[in-house]
Amino acid sequence: xxxxxxxIVIIEDEEDILExxxxxxxxxxxxxxxxLSADNVERFMxxxxxxxxIVDRNLPGVEGSEFVASMREIGYDTPVIFLTAKxxxxxxxxxxxxxxxxxxxxxxxxKELLLRVEALLRRSGVKQSDKLRYRDLILDNQSxxxxxxxRKIDLTNLEYRLLYTFVKNAQQTLQRDFLRDEVWGDDSxxxxxxxxNVAINRLKKKIDPFGEKGYFVPIWGVGYKLG
Amino acid sequence: xxxxxxxIVIIEDEEDILExxxxxxxxxxxxxxxxLSADNVERFMxxxxxxxxIVDRNLPGVEGSEFVASMREIGYDTPVIFLTAKxxxxxxxxxxxxxxxxxxxxxxxxKELLLRVEALLRRSGVKQSDKLRYRDLILDNQSxxxxxxxRKIDLTNLEYRLLYTFVKNAQQTLQRDFLRDEVWGDDSxxxxxxxxNVAINRLKKKIDPFGEKGYFVPIWGVGYKLG
DNA sequence: GCAAATTGGTTACAAAATTGTTACGAATAC
DNA sequence: GTATTCGTAACAATTTTGTAACCAATTTGC
Numbered sequence: 001x002x003x004x005x006x007x008i009v010i011i012e013d014e015e016d017i018l019e020x021x022x023x024x025x026x027x028x029x030x031x032x033x034x035x036l037s038a039d040n041v042e043r044f045m046x047x048x049x050x051x052x053x054i055v056d057r058n059l060p061g062v063e064g065s066e067f068v069a070s071m072r073e074i075g076y077d078t079p080v081i082f083l084t085a086k087x088x089x090x091x092x093x094x095x096x097x098x099x100x101x102x103x104x105x106x107x108x109x110x111k112e113l114l115l116r117v118e119a120l121l122r123r124s125g126v127k128q129s130d131k132l133r134y135r136d137l138i139l140d141n142q143s144x145x146x147x148x149x150x151r152k153i154d155l156t157n158l159e160y161r162l163l164y165t166f167v168k169n170a171q172q173t174l175q176r177d178f179l180r181d182e183v184w185g186d187d188s189x190x191x192x193x194x195x196x197n198v199a200i201n202r203l204k205k206k207i208d209p210f211g212e213k214g215y216f217v218p219i220w221g222v223g224y225k226l227g
Numbered sequence: 228x229x230x231x232x233x234x235i236v237i238i239e240d241e242e243d244i245l246e247x248x249x250x251x252x253x254x255x256x257x258x259x260x261x262x263l264s265a266d267n268v269e270r271f272m273x274x275x276x277x278x279x280x281i282v283d284r285n286l287p288g289v290e291g292s293e294f295v296a297s298m299r300e301i302g303y304d305t306p307v308i309f310l311t312a313k314x315x316x317x318x319x320x321x322x323x324x325x326x327x328x329x330x331x332x333x334x335x336x337x338k339e340l341l342l343r344v345e346a347l348l349r350r351s352g353v354k355q356s357d358k359l360r361y362r363d364l365i366l367d368n369q370s371x372x373x374x375x376x377x378r379k380i381d382l383t384n385l386e387y388r389l390l391y392t393f394v395k396n397a398q399q400t401l402q403r404d405f406l407r408d409e410v411w412g413d414d415s416x417x418x419x420x421x422x423x424n425v426a427i428n429r430l431k432k433k434i435d436p437f438g439e440k441g442y443f444v445p446i447w448g449v450g451y452k453l454g
Numbered sequence: 455g456c457a458a459a460t461t462g463g464t465t466a467c468a469a470a471a472t473t474g475t476t477a478c479g480a481a482t483a484c
Numbered sequence: 485g486t487a488t489t490c491g492t493a494a495c496a497a498t499t500t501t502g503t504a505a506c507c508a509a510t511t512t513g514c
Contacts, residue, residue, distance in 0.1 A: 046362060049397060075358040075365050079350065089338055096342040101350050102329070111316060115323040123306065123328050123350055127399075144400040144446060156500060157448035192503060197462060199501080218462060220510065383489060419492060424473060426490080445473060447499065 005131050006051040007031045011038055013060050024110050038067040051126040057084035069098040079124045134167040159203045166226050175223040233278040234258045238265055240287050251337050265294040284311035296325040306351045361394040386430045393453050402450040
C-alpha cells in the first residue's frame, strides 16, 4: 500500500541533517517541507495540513516538544516523530507525554526512519493521494486540481476529464472515437465534428497560454497525442 | 487522557519476560493476557478484540511477523508492537512491512515500552472523538459543537454532519453522490436535486454570514470542496 | 508543383447545464 | 401548540459547453 506524496514537515535546526532528511524522504516520493525552527510552522500547517511532523527536540527558541504540546492544545492531531540526539529517559517521557507518536535518536538509521514514517502514516489513516504526473503537469485526483510549477490552474469538469484521459494514457495516440467515448460518453448521438477540437483548444489555452510547450500533438486523421 | 483498562495481548515464549511484561502493564491498569505461542491467539482475538498486540518475533512454531501478517490478511487492524532480541535491519524491515506499528528490542526499558504502548493506543484509539480543525473552524466532536474564533456557532444536526464530512475530508473534492451517501444516507430514493445546495447554503450563512471567507467552493459538475 | 479536398484551429454566440436564492409547508422536536 | 428543521419548488444567476462560421494547415490526386 503506497502512501507516497504525503506531505511531511521537518523541523530541524541542523542544516545538514535537515538536508539529509529532505533528500531521503523526497526520494521516497514524499512532499517534504523543511523548517530550521518552529517559528512559521503553525501558519504553514493552517495552510497545508501536512500528514506528519518530524520534530527535533533541541530547537532554537521554542523547544520541540513544547511546540508539539501547543499544537495539540489548539486541536492539531497530526502525527509526530521526535528526533533527538539526547537519549535520556526523562526527555523520552516528556516527548511522548506531550503528544509524540514515535521517537528516534540521532544518529539514526535512514531505513528505520522511513519504515517508522510509513508505519505511522498507515496507522493514522492518511489517505493515499493519487497524483498523476506528466512533464510539469501534476494532476491531483483527490482534489481534482491541476498544478503546473506549484501553481494551481482552474479547470472545468470537462477539461479535467479530458486532460486526465490524456495523462492517464500518455505516450499513446488517442483516437477521436476513443476520446468521445471516454470523455463525453458513448451515448452522445449527434456529436459535432469540432467539439473535441474546441475542447482541446480551450484546454491548451489554459495550461499553455503562449503555446510554447506543445502538450497536444495532433495526429492527422486520427486524433491527438501528448507531446 | 487515560486509556487504561485497554485489553492487551502479549505473545512471548520466554516465560520470565512474559511475566515481567504482564506485571508492568497490569500495574498500569491494562487488562493483559499472555500467550506462549501464537497458537490460540486468533480465537482469542475473535472473542475479545484486544486493543493492542505485543508480539515477540522469535516464537516457536509460527514466526511472530508471519502471525501478524496472517492477521492483517484476514482483516484485523489491531496495533502491533514487535519485540525482539535481534537487531538486524532486515528483520526490522520485515516486521514493519508485515504490518507492525512499532519495534522494541530486548533488553528493553520498561518505561519506554509503557510510553510506546500508550502512544500507540492513543493514536489508534478514539480517533474521531477529538477536535477537528480547518482554518479557523474547530469542530469538537465530543460535544458536537462548532467554534469559530472561540465563539460557539449553533448548528443543526444535519449542518454538523455536513460540515464534519467536509472537514474530515478537507483538501478533497467531495462529489454530490458521496455527500448524499455520507450525510443523508444511501437509502434515500428520491433525492432532490437541490437538497445539497440548499443545505450548504444554510451552512454557509451560519458560519460565514457575510460570505467573505469562501469555505465552500463549488466544483462545477462534480460537487464541492473546502477552500 | 498546384489545386482541390480534407482535416485541424479559432472565435463568437447561444443553448444547456449547473448552482444560488428565496419562500413555503410538512415533519419533527420541544 | 409552538418553534425549529429541512425538503421541495420556482426562479434567478452563473458557468460551461456545443455549434456554426470562417481561417489555416496538411494531404492527395493530377
